[in-house]
Amino acid sequence: MEIVKSSTALIDSSLVITESLVQAGADLFIGYPITPANLLYSYGSRRFPLFLSAPDEITTLQWMTGFAATGKLPVTATSFPGYALMLESINMAYMMELPMVIILVQRLGPATGTATCGAQGDIALLNGMISGGFAIPVMSISDSQDCWEVPAKALQMATTLRTPVILFTSKEEVMTSYSYDISQFTGISPVVRNGYSENKPYKSYQADENLIPAFLPVGNPRHQVRFTASTHDEEGNLQGTSKAGLENSIRIHRKIMQNMASYTYYELDEQKEADTLIVSFGITSRSAHEAVARLRKGGRAISHLVAKTLLPVPPVYYEIASAYKRVIFCEENYTGQYRQIMYGYSSPDNITGVNGFGKMIDPSEIIREVLKDE
């Protein structure tokens, strides 16, 4: 018998995501258990330099924000029921401009729904979750390499832009074991953290040319720091609706929009002769990938866009889509949420969807939609 050493191990993606975040320099995991995020919780307890179990999800987010105010990079993982509880607190962290990564593992809703069934039903919620319609970055994981790279990128984005970042995944992604080639999981270096180092008077929300304020932790002996979730000016003082206050709030949205180009990740697999583009994200990208391979094998030209930066929607997605006669959005929710986000409730006839509810989308469903008029 010839024995060939391999670099293949049977592991699940929750392990890969956790390891990525820790190697990228996340300081602590705070969690409240919920299926299907429990593997992330348990690996978090084993691997993060510090782990705390919170008594509920509101506390989770508040503790995370407190730690972030002292300069730490916190991570949590939850699913819709917990995420719903976190909503006001995420708005708070967003307004305070404190970094953190929140992993949202989607499961079947509404409400408690079915904890053990996957879904992609929360993207519309994320699109409007910051009051005022402000942008918050949402990054999605679509394949094994993403499990490794995207969490680290999300942490870097959170740190650099001083914002909570949502890492968007689903049950089938984080609870399935794969024979992974672990040699691909290398090369993550700790995120770069820039703090305020000047000796001039410091203002907590005075922004640089990238609209990002320099960070200093509370408790530092050099400068007074004010963090506040209410409308505030450069100094962090309450403002009502003063010009300085409103300008500062709008800056937070513009900060995300202006810097998103540096954090726009997608994969475009184009065929010159193709007139149809499949758009997918997350777990459904696996089905779409399979459908594309089968279509091409059968002689049908087809292109495929895997969106990894989901929100705010990168303008380049519109550019890519505009080159096609037909665009098909594949997503595991009832109404086609991402399609609606991009093209509205009454999308043009050439923009259609393959949707699933309560089960993964089968590649054959996508193929059927592509070939429906042929």
Place this chain on the structure above:
Amino acid sequence: MSNRFLTGEELPFCKGCGHTGIAEHTEKALLSLGWSPLDVVLVSDIGCHGIVDRFFTTHTVHGLHGRSIALASGITAGLNDPSKKVVVFLGDGGATIGMQHLIDAAHNNFNMTLVIHNNFLYGMTGGQPSELTPLGFKTPTLPMGASTGGYDICELATAAGANYVVRVMGIGDFSEALSVAFSKSGLSVIEVLEVCPSYGMKANPGMKLRQVAEEAGIEVKVYADRERKAFNPLSLNSGGPLFEPSDCLPVIFSSEIDKPVQIMLAGSAGEGVQAAADFFAQAAVTAGLNVTKKGSYPVTVGVGYSASELIVSPQPIFYTGSPSPDTLIILSGDGLSFARNTASRMTKGEILIDDSLPCPEMAVPVIPIGFRTHAGPRNAAFYALFRYLDHSRIFPAEALKKVIGESKLGEKINLEKLFQLP
């Protein structure tokens, strides 16, 4: 920099508001203890009391209504530094909506001081009652007076484990009481009874704070003074990676299959279904195949069905669903109930079923095998996968034997005996 804790500007509260006294006496107490402003973090809640933060020269953090305690818990744990002082300002409203956080902070004994501004009502929103409003106390929205008495927040904090708990009357100079609370380690709670002239006084003309407290049986005293260990966020993990090259499986065997094969194994909880599927998946890797594996079981993991979906393939696997497997293996009645839908969807492939079970009418061949009689309930899943490999030859059964044999389980099971054909 001046060592004053207040900027000296006029405080923003209505004339006669009890909040003014708390802010001023907080400064006095911190000065008397020798703290310097940048060693102090003031965390404030939403409410009239919370708008005071801009008048403080300390670090200030102003969050959400009712969440200040939890936010401050994160801050003090993040600082983890006894040379810093975290002070939380909240109202009886914040204490009501954020009760969980107060209990939790006491339970964990976080290093900080909570100053509860109890004016018996919600000032900022127009004088509605809180759950600390005393029996009979009137507010603009409760002109008949509260019909239930408020609960005792000091008793609650004490029961939950706070190191120091005290209630004081917010009249005259109570800075000494604040100093004592500020100098305790772990969680200290100081509830200050005070008056909101704009709503409390108006709804209860001529009210006297002492009298309100006395009539309601609200005692002014120290509730707890002890030295339980304060919260200390220990670093738990030494930092070893979650997966390493030593987790990799060598390729020893080979497989002849040229396309993906999907298998579902369905049995009962506690009968080793998940473990068997895991070994099978590892064995497939040692045969050079790609594998995905997922488990299905009810949330009550100890009863009912336990099933596993496996895909093995010579090519990379993208789509991980297998709505209609090539082979369905049913080990028990629980497994049969769970897999019935899947079985009825199958238009190709076969079903291997334990011979103790009724043979369902299906569109595909159903083959009864004595999994349980040969191996017993505990090992039926292992034996079934062995029989399946022997029968399908998708990769050598030897691979399964090897991964089990080299595991801890291998020491407990007599594989030679178990893996025997009839």
